[in-house]
Amino acid sequence: xxxxxQTPRYLIKTRGQxxxxxxxxxxxxxxxxxxxxxxxxxxxxxxxxxxxTQRNKGNFPGRFSGRQFSNSRSEMNVSTLELGDSALYLCAxxxxxxSNEQFFGPGTRLTVL
Amino acid sequence: xxxxxxxxxxxxxxxxxxxxxNCSFTDSAIYNLQWFRQDPxxxxxxxxxxxxxxxxxxxxRLNASLDKxxxxxxxxIAASQPGDSATYLxxxxxTDKLIFGTGTRLQVFP
Numbered sequence: 001x002x003x004x005x006q007t008p009r010y011l012i013k014t015r016g017q018x019x020x021x022x023x024x025x026x027x028x029x030x031x032x033x034x035x036x037x038x039x040x041x042x043x044x045x046x047x048x049x050x051x052x053t054q055r056n057k058g059n060f061p062g063r064f065s066g067r068q069f070s071n072s073r074s075e076m077n078v079s080t081l082e083l084g085d086s087a088l089y090l091c092a093x094x095x096x097x098x099s100n101e102q103f104f105g106p107g108t109r110l111t112v113l
Numbered sequence: 114x115x116x117x118x119x120x121x122x123x124x125x126x127x128x129x130x131x132x133x134x135n136c137s138f139t140d141s142a143i144y145n146l147q148w149f150r151q152d153p154x155x156x157x158x159x160x161x162x163x164x165x166x167x168x169x170x171x172x173x174r175l176n177a178s179l180d181k182x183x184x185x186x187x188x189x190i191a192a193s194q195p196g197d198s199a200t201y202l203x204x205x206x207x208t209d210k211l212i213f214g215t216g217t218r219l220q221v222f223p
Contacts (some may be wrong), residue, residue: 056209
C-alpha cells in the first residue's frame, strides 16, 4: 500500500509570490490534515479536510488556504509569501480523522527568499 | 489550552541501553496519543498510537504507556541501536487536531 505522497519535495520562492503544495493520501483515507514545521514554533496545525470539506482550521492568517478533491487528494495554497513562511509543510492522512492513526508524508520544504 | 512537554530535550546513549522518553500534557481530555520519529529533514513516521481508553501499546522493541489522570506518557526503547537515532515526538489528539511536543533528540552511538 503506497504511503502519503507530497509534491513538490522542495520549492524556492520569493516574497510576494504564491505557492501550491499537493498531498495524496493513502488509498481509502478520507481525512487530510496539514501542518507547518519550523525550528522556532515546532509543528503547528494548519487545517483538516474530510470529504472535500474543511472540518477544522488552525490559527494561521487567511493567506493560507486549502481544498480537497473528490479523490481525497488535497492542495494547500499560500499567497503573498513572507520570509516567515519558510518551513517544512507536512500533510497527514487518516481513515476518518479524529480517533484514527495519522500517517505523514515526507513533506515539502519551502524556502522564501 | 493544551500544552505538551517532552523531557529530556536531547539524549545521547551507548548502543544496547534501555531508555525512557517522557511526554507530559496539561489537559487529560484527549482522544489518543501518538508517538512519532522524525529523521533529519524528513517526514514523521508513526510508531505507536494509544487510544484514551488504553494503558499501553507495544511494537517490537518499543513500548508506550499512557496515564491520562496524571497527564503522562512514556516511550520505552529496549536494547537501543544506532538506527534508533532520530527525534521522537509525542502528539495528543484533542477534538480536531494533533498537538505536538517539542521532541526528544536521541543519539545512540556504537
